Amino acid sequence: MTMRKSAALLALALPLAFGRPAQAQAPVQYNLSFPNAAHHEARITVTFRELPAGPLQVRMARSSPGRYALHEFAKNVYDVQATDSKGQRLSVMKPDPYGWTVAGHDGTVTFIYTLFGDRTDGTYAGIDSRHAHLNIPATLAYAQGLEQRPAEVKFALPQGWTVASQLRPDAGGATWYAPNLQYLMDSPTSLGPQQVRTWQEQGKTIELQVLHDGTPAELDAYTEQTKKIVKEAAAIFGGLPDYDFGRYTFVANYLPQTSSDGMEHRNSTSLTSSRPLRGPGAIDNLGTVAHEFFHSWNVERLRPQDLEPFDFQRANMSSNLWFAEGFTQYYGELLLRRAGIYTDEQYCQEALSGIVDAMLTIPGPKRYSPVYMSQQAPFVDAAAAIDPNNRSNTYLSYYYIGAGNALALDLQLRQRFKTDLDTYLRALWKEHGQQQNYAPAKPYTLRDLQRVLGQVTKDTTFAGQFFRQHIMGHEAHNYEQLLAPAGLLVRRAQAGQATLEARLQFNPDSSATLGTTLLGSPFYLAGLDREDVVLRLDGRKPTNAREVQKLLTAHKPGDVIQVEARARDGVRTVPVTLQENSDLEVVPYEKADRTLTKAQKKFREEWLNGKAKSGGKR
Template identity: 80%
Template sequence: MMRKTAALLLLGLPLAFGRPAAAQAPIQYAVAFPNAVHHEARVTVTFTEVPTGPLQVRMARSSPGRYALHEFAKNVYDVQATDSKGKVLSVVKPDPYGWDVTGHDGTVRFTYTLFGDRTDGTYAGIDSRHAHLNMPATLAFARGLEQRPAEVKFDMPAGWTVASQLRPDAAKGTYYAPNMQYLMDSPTSLGPQKVRSWQEKGKTIELQVLHDGTDAELDAYANNTKKVVKEAAAIFGGLPDYDFGRYTFVANYLPQTSGDGMEHRNSTSLTSNRPLRGPGAIDNLGTVSHEFFHSWNVERIRPKDLEPFNFEQANMSSGLWFAEGFTQYYGELLLRRAGVYSDDEYCQEALSGLVGAMLTSPGAKRYSPVYMSQQAPFVDAAAAIDPNNRSNTYLSYYYIGGANALALDLELRQRFKTDLDTYMRTLWKQHGEPQRNYAPANPYTLADLQRVLGQVTKDTAFAGQFFRQHIFGHELPNYEALLAPAGMLVRPAKAGQASLAARLQFNPDSTATLGGTLMGSPLYAAGLDREDVVLKLDGKKPINAKELQTRLAAHKPGDVVQVEVKARDGVRTVPVTLMEDPTLEVVTYEQAGKPVSKAQKKFRAAWLSSKAK
């Protein structure tokens, strides 16, 4: 009797339970824009073959490539749910992030209004001109149905087209994702796209762009993008196998856009209000280069602690110094190899920032790249209103990782007759190229990164020492020695200039308010802190930045000046010992007026010259 009852119960369950999730009824999304001028979209999600019991519908709390919480449910309202016959269903909120729907007949049609007015890689930006949609900020999902495929239909104004890594289905007029992970990883731009498409090593690469510039500007930009793509492919010996044979730069360069770049499996979201001409074009191209390198590093060569991504919590990784930092290094290096930068420009635009940040940041002297990576949920576009001490305890994993990538590349070239390209290529073969079900088959651990370094150098002792000192530890590399074989020099950018090494906000009454003071700086040593107000320096009001700099120019490092301040404990005058301006720069020997040898030129060319054939 019990067996019979169990059998009857099994027969009563939806047929979907007998099929793999990928073969079950797809989740269907319809996205319309009846009130785009006021930044609203109307979204309908249809779930069919839903198991009995409450359907737990949720909005994501985090987003791929972002590690903090963003609470996308805050922009959702006018929620309604009906069944297959149009019957209104009960919807209750069990928490701030979602809705439980009960009383359904196996079908739930879940409808809501979405507000979005921030065009970047994290949120949704909607107006009468375009819609730039990050999917976690846009589309609700249901717990337990994450492995089902999804189909998205966009009801758009006339003249708008779709830019997305989602697979188009022309017959249905929909866009397909094999599962929720892929759907949420697929930013989509809707608007009057301008398209530039080409073939590279048997793969389609396309730029889908919204911008106010000319076709000639876009053509020039596309040509530089082609060079970057070739240089990146040369490092790895080819392009990844993009899941649907195509890689898309989803680019929005309109005035209302916030600057951002966000990597995805077969695409990247590029947003900036800078035009595709002048300095803005180079800045934008730097984001292209960085994000395209991510199609190998982080999307396919992926840290195990980010796979799979959890959309309902903050995501912490110990490997962002590699995933983002090494990508930061390569993003700029690709621009040099592509001929966008000269050697001097590469030093100024890339190396000076990496080396200067590493050697002058108090945080880099105290904490490791692993620690900096673990801080991402608190710093990566994370919002908080309380003050913090990150100026003294933190250096971005982009910079600390990029600076270590530079040091490692130079050391590999000098000591082991190999290079960082070889290291990345070896990691690709072991941890990136193997893919399964639209995801890495063999994501890496930190131990894997160290092991592969030992293989490439044929020196496991060196690999262990490098990781102990520079990755798990915080020993600073000797950049002067490392850069010398390339004929490059680390030097003070403002040698002999006296400085307070302070962030000051000048006020209408000619006083100046301090930002957070850096450890080791003159004001920190004098016991001054954030929000203290400088009333007088050398008996005179600060007035403005230019006047203060003129006054400091009359001094030399080591001079003591009297500073009158209003602090939390009252007004007082303190002696402050000026220091040399701490800003560092990297320059070529030629720029520094030093002779450069043939060996140095050869070393530099092997490092910085084009690798594309």
């Protein structure tokens, strides 16, 4: 009789609970411990309370914010069990590869599992005796139907470890909170002996929480450079975003076992690299800092409508990654120049040369638009496949094709309309980015991007033409003409040098295996392709890269050499016409023995010099 009475009371209570707003319902509670960290395991307990009658569907995410391919995080979950409020074991079934069905509960389910993780980057979980770097979709299970409930997370930390996260801590730092599942999944968390640097910028708290092997002085110097980047980024938009809890956190792991990556989030970014905070590696790391921090505006708050809300159970396709990632790629490098970290020459070498070369010499952008390249993200964004593809001839990353269009648009706005790309970004931010409530209130469409460009230029014809030709189409920009007013020259990096334009893998028997041959390249025109084996070049064995280069140096573009190759149809000898090396570079006029005029100098300074009050000038 007592059991029947309890069941009746529970049946009455559950509708009342689910009649309340999700934020008032029992939070989902997570407890994480690391008893076997040396072997890359975490033990995770999730408690779901005030559940409706019927089976509970528990899932692991299949995709992750900022990543667009499927990653199937359930593959690293095992030792699963579930209990009710009294600790009684519950039936756990597996209806599909991605989750579990828990039946027979009494309104409470405690779901327990072991997670394996040994990749420290922005997508997965990396756990060892030194630290735990947790991308939350790869770490925490969730229940269908409870996505709007708040979450509470507790960590059983090994001695000396602290927590770095955009989650909101309680006063003692023992419990960390998220308002809903979307925010929880967007909150990378690093556990370990953090070294912390914190400062105030425009009334907001900015913090670096860093795991690294270097000295405090190296981190201090790195922090000063980061401060300059933060100021320059804020100057573009007229101020910092209103971070949800008044704080932005760089969650950084610069340890030998990490994989190089950066992943944007609303109020933080995950930074991972094996490069130290000194020497050339420091600038590479700062480039990731600049790119990811710019994302706290572009893509996190100024967000494409086709990514809202993010769906954790499928690949998320967007037509706008050329803008979300590509324009961010452009500004990430530009911020290094405006912050005084790059000189003009370094900016040309490290940023502009790569953009212009990719846009003008790679086959992909001659064939397909930035919109198309964006839509390919589920197949290329760290996606795994074992079958060969032809992307060398059909694809250019939306990072590069977007950056190439950002560069061209910025220069056209400056030359034709007495405005600039900064102004365009501020206009978009004002209309589509500033209004937030843990999520963008007014995400944009492709049509919105074109419309606002027309408003900024006061020329809707130009805006429509730019989008038709260069965003939905694939017409090339004239970068030589666009860069000339800044006193920057586009030229052949190795003019007059003969090349095969091929990727060769050299074999122990002094042959060389071809990679995918590029459209229009010498081997492509000769009818040779991937996995064909070059036996002799001009009568010589292709022993190594040095020998092949020596052979090419003895020839000039247009020369015909005989190539003996073992193809799928047998061994044959074919004539191959050498071409001129097509690599392009961008250099300042001063480095090319050209005169830099006062007008060009002024144009370049207005474009590249710092915009923040303390921005460095060169």
